[in-house]
Amino acid sequence: MNLFSKHFELTEKYLSKIFDACNNMYFDNSLIKIPVNIIDSSEVNGYFKFDIDFENKILKNPRIEISKTHKRPYEALERTMLHEMLHYKVFLELTGGEIAAAFDAYNTENTDLFNKILYLENYAHGNKWNSYVTDINNKYNLKIS
Numbered sequence: 001m002n003l004f005s006k007h008f009e010l011t012e013k014y015l016s017k018i019f020d021a022c023n024n025m026y027f028d029n030s031l032i033k034i035p036v037n038i039i040d041s042s043e044v045n046g047y048f049k050f051d052i053d054f055e056n057k058i059l060k061n062p063r064i065e066i067s068k069t070h071k072r073p074y075e076a077l078e079r080t081m082l083h084e085m086l087h088y089k090v091f092l093e094l095t096g097g098e099i100a101a102a103f104d105a106y107n108t109e110n111t112d113l114f115n116k117i118l119y120l121e122n123y124a125h126g127n128k129w130n131s132y133v134t135d136i137n138n139k140y141n142l143k144i145s
């Protein structure tokens with residue numbers, strides 16, 4: 001069975017290989033490997049998540065989650081993986097200054113600014129992520145949304 005087999009089994013090992021293939025093909029292997037976990041959700045195909053450590057003012061444990069009910073075939077799965085990997089790329093580009101500013105905003109109860117700086121909630125699919133999607137769609141003739 002190869003990566004593009006129609007009869008693949010959705011396992012974390014398989015998803016990890018898709019991450020590697022996408023990282024190689026679309027990101028020149030620039031994204032540090034993170035876990036790709038399977039979740040049981042019928043509401044979404046995938047998530048990019050990370051933990052917010054308010055005590056130490058750091059962001060940690062970035063990870064991608066893919067629903068086990070994800071619609072096939074491979075191309076759809078790759079689109080979801082790329083969607084989440086672009087969130088991860090935006091996350092990786094956060095600077096120390098931005099992260100510090102986000103925690104300052106949180107401490108002054110400015111949750112909206114906190115979310116805006118960290119591209120959370122309504123800001124997740126905002127300008128930066130969206131411009132990366134447009135770039136990659138144009139460059140590789142894809143239909144990520």
Ligand SMILES: [Zn+2]
Nearest residue numbers: 083087124125
């Ligand atoms: Zn998203």
